[in-house]
Amino acid sequence: MIRILRLLQNIPAFLGLMVLPWLLGSCSNINHKQSTLDPKGIVAQNQYDIFMLSIWITIFLFCAVGGCLLFVLWKYRVKGEDDAKEIPPQTHGNPKIETSLILFSSLILVILAIPTLQGIVLFNRVPDPNDTEMLKKLKLERSAVEDAITVNVTGKRFFWVFEYPEYGIVTANELVFPASKAVRLNLRTTDVIHSFWLPKLAGKMDLMPGQENFIWFVADQEKLLFQTDKEGHKTPATIAEAMPAVHDGSLREAVFKDRSFFDEFDPVGGLFYGQCAEFCGNSHAYMQFRAMAQTDADFDEWVHRFQSLQAKEKPEQYNSEKAYKAGDTVLLKDSSLGEKAHREWQAAVDVDKGQAPEVGNEAWKKKNQDDYEMGRNHFQTSLCTQCHAVNSTGLGAIGPNLTLFGLRTSLAAGWMQNDRKNLTEWLRDSDKIKFGNLMWNHEVVKNYQPTEEEKDKGVVQHPVRELKNDPKKIEQLVTYLLGQN
Amino acid sequence: MSEVVAAHADEHHEPYTSTGIPTKKVLMWAFLGSDCMFFGTLISTHLIYRKISATVNGKYLDIEKIFDIELTSFSTFILLASSLFMALAVSAIHKGNLTSTRWMLFGTIIFGAIFLACQVYEFTHFAYAPGHELTLSTYQGEAHVFGSTFYVLTGTHGTHVAIGVFWLLGWLAYSFTGKMSTADAMDIECCGLYWHFVDIVWIIIFPVVYLMEYAF
């Protein structure tokens, strides 16, 4: 069995089913973004191998049966008018032929059944680290399985929450994982059924309400080490080229550099595309996500950045009774930004008690530009924090967590490139881009009752629906959000 | 159900059938086979849900305190007894004894009605038992899946009994028109088949839905 599989791997496998496209000559690449024909992980590879086995079996059967049919049609066709009137022998069947054909087809099914059963066990369970034989067969390092990380995936309409319980961090829509380790995914949902589909690494598994499902994957590092040009041709690449770091923005840079969001091929081998595969409502098509393979060091650094941002309290209020060290950040009211607005100040040198941050005080520096500060203030006062969280600010249980949002490559759950223009558009009227999204349609937003104070200001509905009339505010929010890097 | 076999139904002949079984009876059996699946689906839904529901949202539902097993045992007995009347009615019409048929039909109807009355009492009693409400739906406050499956299952059965009672009432009324004869035996037998089937379903529901709550 295994020998047959090995044999199949060596053949340009897609040739089999794709005879027709081949003839049309318009398709030479199968490594599209979500292609199942280009597996990069052990689970997906297993699924692909069984798929190819089934392809060959069925092509064989199709040719045999179809050839037989053609032969019969040719040989026994009516030839001329006299022939049509002839009565062929009226045979009623042949039990021997029928029985042997049944036995033969059962045998063929057994060929498919054995790897199927093995495959079912494989994708349901991460191999036991002590099962050296199995690991050898899968060409897996023991450490890959032993140090497997866990991610709790929660599907919501229409985005993904990725929680790393071992590290205590939460992110959304872009799954970062170490290429050398297996990843266990616990799949949950808080609303309707979704399906987590990451074609190149693992198959799909549904997220069922009231139940936790499981899937796992591990990337095959050797297969990641390549770069792809615009036509889809692959060339070998170094680790740094194939898996640029997420935490310092080099991945974002590499993906955006001289490639459009809509190009068919990304230059980076370690970037994977996935999508919700179970119809979940209006904007089901827009519920996409990405997965990014990282080296161990880069992954640890990414985790570290997240932890340091999400764990600590937000910058404390300036306390005049306290001395500060260089690099400390404090918050202080700054009326130049507006009423009740705060600004972040960073100590340039060690500061004594009572040296309040203000413009002209050399010891303190403005940490950010004015737009950024304004954006942060809007974010906190416009009820964004009711649903979103940035770093440790906000409740963040309803909408996507926006920590390190500026490092993400995509927006609106994988649908748009994460840049100023798109983010502006998104904040202006997200319902137009993604009909039915929670940001626009959550109960809290729809049934929003403005306070008296807000009514005086002219706010009649939820601030996110008011943003349309306030391009300046949007711009400041965009600056703030993209500044999260 | 008084559709008459048209193609071969010549009033002057015994209708010919391939199997020798009257066609209406075949129809009835097919219907009952299908009805088995209806109840099978409902009963399995109940079985799947009965344990989950007992403690949903941390609220424990003490079924034993809600159920009134004495009453249900009584109504079960009544329904079983009604089957005896039904069987006697069928036998009487075959023999052409109209008076006996009428009385037996009457007995079946009365016992069916008693069963229905018990069920109505049961439903209202369960739904409003102070402290132990078994509610159908969230509209009535705290709701349990047990309530949903219980009411829909026993309610469907009750509807079957009610349809049976009305059907029998039809025959009872017909028996006073003076047209009833042994020619109607077939139709009454079909009615009997239905009645016995509904009975048998209850024999399954009673232990599975009621008694099991005391055992497991």
Add this chain to the structure above:
Amino acid sequence: MATESVKYVSPETKSKTLLDIFRRPDQHATGIVDWLTTIDHKKIGLLYGLVALCSLIFGGIQALLIRSQLWGPNMEILSQREYNQMFTMHGTIMVFLVIMPLSAAFFNFIMPLQIGARDVAFPRMNALSLWCFVAGAIILNMSWFFTGGAPAIGWFAYSPLTDTGFEEVTRDMGPDFWVFGIQVLGLASLLASFNFIATIINMRAPGMTLMRMPVFCWMTLVVSFLIILAFPAITIALVELMFDRNYGTNFYDFLEGGKPHLWQHLFWIFGHPEVYILILPAMGIVSEVIPTFSRKPLFGYGLVIFSGAIIGFMGFAVWSHHMFTTGMGIVATSAFSMLTMLIAIPTGVKIFNWIGTMWGGKIRFDTPMLFALGFITMFMVGGFTGIMHSSVPVDMQQQDTYFVVAHFHYVLIGGALFGLFCGFYFWLPKMTGKMLNEKMGKVVFTLMFIGFNTTFFPMHYLGMIGQPRRTHSYNAGHGFEQWNQIATIGAFILGTGILIGVIQFMRSFRDKSLKPAGKNPWDARSLEWTLSSPVKEYNFARTPIIKARDQAWENNYGPRDLHSEKEPLDHHGVHMPDHSWYPLFTAIGFLVLVIGMLFHSSVGAEGEIIRNYTVAIIGGIIAITGMIMWSLEGPGGYHLFPEEDDE
């Protein structure tokens, strides 16, 4: 209808009616009244066919809109919600309002003729199933005009998307229409199936043993059993959903302990047998056509029937293969995977036997035969991709992608629809008495075959490179564009082919220029071909006594002792039942009842729910009155006196 040889005798029972307009129509009824009150299985069959072909056009237009929307990335021909409504309604319509009723049309028209019966066992109940079917179609399509428009939940309506808590339009009524529509359609199918079962079991002509029955009748029997055993599951699931939506029960509400899994199980316990309900009639038709055009009896008749029955039986044991990705656990997943592979064997047997039938025959390539051959090849492709899906690891990738879309369209268009078109080209001469234009038929076949493969073959590839189904749009950069464009072009070719075909069928009833068909234009083999075309209203003047399996063939070519005989003419004549208004009346009652239920609740001034059942109760009363009047009116009828050979 009355010809010179038919003597008119006044009705024996004078029917009593409430109003004069509802006076019971007799054999002199004409025009619209005739069609509305008919209880003739042939006319009912034609009405089924008419409604189904209209629905086919309607569902086809939706399919073309879907394909146009997918022409390129980010198209805006349809909005998200419209697109979701389209694929929901497309699926529902094609399954419940096209393939099933088209099969029912053939069951109704052909099956009684094949077993030598003068009608089905319960003609008025047959009419009731027709009108219930029409009522269901009306209810389903009414949804377009009310709050929320048509349902946007997919044809399998996975809970909890149907839960009121997750609706995307406030008080969305679409799912309610869907729930009630399917229930009424289910009622129609159940009634029809009880009828067919009773007919096949009990109404066969003398000598027509079960093992002499044509395969088509066998498939009717198997499908009817599948329907009566499978529809209860969906009906209960729908009742539970109805209670959830309208009365706040918790069957599928996971927050209160309900399980969305339950819906999937109940749906697919119905849904998988449903697949065989759709395909077995087509297999039956093909099993009639291939022997005819090969001039040979069906190879391995017993095995073909046995495999059909096995497919039906096993169809109940493989439902969970639609749920491989829902996390059922290793054991359940493996078991259903193996069972699904097993079901491929009886399916393969049928294909072997069809080829075996042609082997050594004299094969003519008339249009019905072309469709039958198209059926075999297309169904083979669909079957093979089905085997791929039965392997769970493969399905983990293919589930809910265009690969699956390609698979089931190969089975349902390449299989079922080709089979049904094959049936039309084969039996329309029997229905109309006129031959169809052969050239036109071949044009239709060519267009359909090319269009179909151009549409759906690329979808295999689209699925493999990662396009999920039910997505209204896609971004550029996934490589989906050109294959979607090919598929869209193909869809329009296919649509054109189907449209021409449907027009051809409809015109053939009126077109006087067509050649008359005669009794047996194809030199076909089964009993219906011993009758004149079109068939007389009483079918058989004298009940035939069957001596062999392929009776029409044996009568022409077989030894004398296998020629069928006929029972002597009855001097009482042929008893024909009268028309009846009550099936229609009862169905209208059901329609009113359902509309009453759909609109029974409204929201009061303080947000409380006000329930008003008046309309529903009126509907119920109409339906019950209809049934009572129906049982009181009796079969009625009149006698016809055909001559010896007048059939």
